[in-house]
Amino acid sequence: MKELKHLHKYFRKYRFKLILGVIITIIARVFALFLPSYAKKALDVMELARDNQLSQEEATSTLLLYIGIIIGTAALSALFTFFMRQTIINVSRYIEFDLKNEVYEHYQKLSQSFYKNNRIGDLMNRISEDVTQVRMYGGPVIMYGITTLTLFAILIPLMFIKAPELAMYTLLPLPFLSVLIYQISRIIHHRSTRVQEYLSTLSTFSQESFAGITVIKAYLLEPQMNSDMENLSEEGKQTSMSLAKVNAWFFPLMMLLIGISNINVIYIGGQQYIAGEIGLGLIVEFVIYVNMLTWPVAVVGWLTSVVQRAEASQKRINEFLNQEPEIISGELVPEAIEGQIDFDKVSFTYPDTGIEALKEVSFSIKPGQTLAVLGNTGSGKTTLLELVARLYDCTDGEIRVDGNPIQKLKLDALRSNIGAVPQEAFLFSDTLENNIRFGDQEASLEKIEEYARKAVVHENIMGFNKQYQTMLGERGITLSGGQKQRVSIARALIREPQIYLFDDCLSAVDTETEEEILSNLQNESKNRTTFLVSHRVSSARHADHILVLDQGSIIQSGTHDELLAIPGYYKDLYEEQLASKG
Numbered sequence: 001m002k003e004l005k006h007l008h009k010y011f012r013k014y015r016f017k018l019i020l021g022v023i024i025t026i027i028a029r030v031f032a033l034f035l036p037s038y039a040k041k042a043l044d045v046m047e048l049a050r051d052n053q054l055s056q057e058e059a060t061s062t063l064l065l066y067i068g069i070i071i072g073t074a075a076l077s078a079l080f081t082f083f084m085r086q087t088i089i090n091v092s093r094y095i096e097f098d099l100k101n102e103v104y105e106h107y108q109k110l111s112q113s114f115y116k117n118n119r120i121g122d123l124m125n126r127i128s129e130d131v132t133q134v135r136m137y138g139g140p141v142i143m144y145g146i147t148t149l150t151l152f153a154i155l156i157p158l159m160f161i162k163a164p165e166l167a168m169y170t171l172l173p174l175p176f177l178s179v180l181i182y183q184i185s186r187i188i189h190h191r192s193t194r195v196q197e198y199l200s201t202l203s204t205f206s207q208e209s210f211a212g213i214t215v216i217k218a219y220l221l222e223p224q225m226n227s228d229m230e231n232l233s234e235e236g237k238q239t240s241m242s243l244a245k246v247n248a249w250f251f252p253l254m255m256l257l258i259g260i261s262n263i264n265v266i267y268i269g270g271q272q273y274i275a276g277e278i279g280l281g282l283i284v285e286f287v288i289y290v291n292m293l294t295w296p297v298a299v300v301g302w303l304t305s306v307v308q309r310a311e312a313s314q315k316r317i318n319e320f321l322n323q324e325p326e327i328i329s330g331e332l333v334p335e336a337i338e339g340q341i342d343f344d345k346v347s348f349t350y351p352d353t354g355i356e357a358l359k360e361v362s363f364s365i366k367p368g369q370t371l372a373v374l375g376n377t378g379s380g381k382t383t384l385l386e387l388v389a390r391l392y393d394c395t396d397g398e399i400r401v402d403g404n405p406i407q408k409l410k411l412d413a414l415r416s417n418i419g420a421v422p423q424e425a426f427l428f429s430d431t432l433e434n435n436i437r438f439g440d441q442e443a444s445l446e447k448i449e450e451y452a453r454k455a456v457v458h459e460n461i462m463g464f465n466k467q468y469q470t471m472l473g474e475r476g477i478t479l480s481g482g483q484k485q486r487v488s489i490a491r492a493l494i495r496e497p498q499i500y501l502f503d504d505c506l507s508a509v510d511t512e513t514e515e516e517i518l519s520n521l522q523n524e525s526k527n528r529t530t531f532l533v534s535h536r537v538s539s540a541r542h543a544d545h546i547l548v549l550d551q552g553s554i555i556q557s558g559t560h561d562e563l564l565a566i567p568g569y570y571k572d573l574y575e576e577q578l579a580s581k582g
C-alpha cells in the first residue's frame with residue numbers, strides 16, 4: 001500500500017463527497033436488510049394463519065403490509081445505491097481525471113533525455129491503463145469495501161443472535177469462497193495482463209504495418225506480413241482462450257459454495273425446525289442472508305487482487321512522477337533578451353549513448369547577426385542548436401546569453417524568446433491556421449497570412465480548397481516535405497522571437513524558393529540572432545559568420561569570402577555545389 005499513499009492527497013481533496021458516499025452506502029445496505037426479516041415475518045404470519053391462530057383477513061392485511069414494507073425498503077435501498085454510485089464512483093472518476101492531468105503535466109516538464117529513454121507506448125500505457133487500474137482502488141474498492149463491512153458488521157452478529165448453531169454452519173463455507181475467489185482473481189489478473197501485453201503488441205504491429213504500407217507494397221512484403229499477422233493472431237487466440245477458461249470457472253465455483261451454504265441452512269435448519277427449535281421463517285431468512293453475504297464475501301477476494309493491481313500500477317506511475325526534470329530552470333528574468341550568444345569551450349556528451357557530440361566549441365554571435373553552421377551529417381549541428389534552446393545542458397564549458405550563464409535564466413524567459421524550426425517539421429492534426437498560430441496564440445488571421453507569405457507558403461495554402469482551414473494529419477491532407485518546412489518556418493517567425501534556430505529547414509525547398517525565404521528572413525532577423533544549420537552553401541553564404549563542424553569540433557570559421565579564400569571543407573562544398581548547379 002506504500003505506493004498508493006500518493007492518492008491520499010486526492011482523498012483529502014474529495015473527503016466531503018467520500019464521507020457522504022460512505023454514509024449513503026451504509027444507509028443503502030441497512031434498507032436492504034428489511035427484506036430477510038420481513039420475509040421471515042411473512043412466513044410466520046402464514047404459519048399462524050395455517051394453524052388458525054390468525055384470521056384469514058388479518059393474515060392477508062398483515063401480509064400486504066409486509067409486502068409494502070419490503071417493496072418500499074427495496075426501492076429506498078435502490079435509490080440510495082444509485083446515490084452511492086453517484087458519489088463514490090464519481091469521486092473515483094475525479095481522481096482518475098486529476099491523476100491523468102498530474103502525470104501529463106509531469107511528462108511535459110521532463111527533459112528530452114526522458115523521452116529518449118522511454119518508449120512512447122510505455123508513456124501512453126502508464127497514463128491510460130495504469131491510471132484506470134488505480135481508479136478501481138479509488139472507487140469500486142471503497143464502495144464494495146464499505147458495503148461488505150456494513151453487511152458483515154450487521155449480518156453476522158444478527159445471525160448469531162438469532163440462531164448461533166445455524167449461523168456457524170451457514171457461514172462455514174464462506175471463508176473458503178473468499179480464498180478461492182482471491183486465487184482465481186490472481187490467475188485472471190495474470191492472464192489478463194498477458195492479454196493486455198498481446199493487445200499492445202498487436203496494435204504496434206498493425207500501426208506500423210499501416211503506416212509503412214508504401215514500403216510493404218514496394219518490397220512485396222504483403223505475404224510475409226499476412227503470415228506474421230496470422231502467427232500473432234494465433235498467439236492472441238491462445239492467450240484469450242486461457243483467460244476465458246479461468247473466467248468460466250469463476251461463477252460455477254461461486255455457485256457451488258453458495259449451494260453448500262444453502263444446503264447447510266436447509267439441512268441444519270430443517271432438523272432444528274423438526275425439533276421445534278426454530279420456525280420456517282428463520283430458515284427462509286437465513287437463505288436470504290446467505291445469498292446477501294455471498295457477493296460481499298466473493299468481493300473480499302476480488303478486492304484484494306484489485307488493490308494489488310492498483311498498487312502495481314501506481315508503482316509504475318510513481319516511477320515516472322518521481323523523475324526530476326534534468327533541466328532545472330534558473331531564476332533570472334531579464335527585462336529583454338538581446339540575443340548575444342557566447343559558447344565558451346562547450347563540450348557535450350549524450351548521456352545515453354556516450355557520444356561526444358560537441359568538443360570545446362567556442363564562438364560568439366551578436367544580436368542581429370546570422371551564424372551559419374555547416375558540416376557532415378552527425379557532426380553536431382543539431383546538438384549545438386539544442387544546447388541554445390537548453391534542451392540539454394552542456395557537459396563542459398559555458399554558454400552565455402547576453403553575458404549571463406544560460407542556466408541562470410528562467411527557462412520560460414529563454415524559450416519564449418526562441419523560434420525554433422526543427423529538422424523534421426512536425427505539424428499537428430489541426431488546421432493550417434492553428435498550426436501557424438501555435439507560435440502566437442493571439443495572432444489574427446491577417447497576421448497568420450502575413451507570416452505565411454514571409455515563409456513563402458501562402459500561395460500554396462490558397463491553392464487548397466479550404467485554404468487556411470485545411471486539416472492536416474492522418475485524416476487531413478498530407479503536405480509535401482517543403483510545404484511542411486515552410487509552415488513550420490511561418491510558425492517560428494510569427495512568434496517574433498529574439499533568437500531563431502533554423503535546423504536545416506530549407507532542405508526540401510527548391511533553390512529559388514530558398515533564395516526568396518532567405519531574403520525574407522534577412523529582413524525579419526535584422527535585430528535578431530539567427531542560427532542557420534544547412535548543408536547548402538547557398539543558405540550559408542549571406543551569414544555574418546560561418547562555422548564548419550566535423551565530429552563535434554570546429555574545423556573552419558569565418559565569412560563566406562574568408563572561407564572561399566582557403567582550401568578546405570567549405571571551398572570544396574562550394575565548388576561541388578556550383579558544379580552540380582551548372
Ligand SMILES: Nc1ncnc2c1ncn2[C@@H]1O[C@H](COP(=O)(O)OP(=O)(O)OP(=O)(O)O)[C@@H](O)[C@H]1O
Nearest residue numbers: 116350353355357376377378379380381382383384
Ligand atoms: N538524442 C541523442 N541521443 C544520443 N546521441 C545522439 C542524439 N542525437 C544525436 N546524437 C548523436 O550525436 C552526434 C551528433 O548528432 P547531430 O544530430 O547533432 O548531428 P548533425 O550534424 O545535426 O547531423 P545531421 O546533419 O544529419 O542532422 C551523432 O553522432 C548522433 O548519432
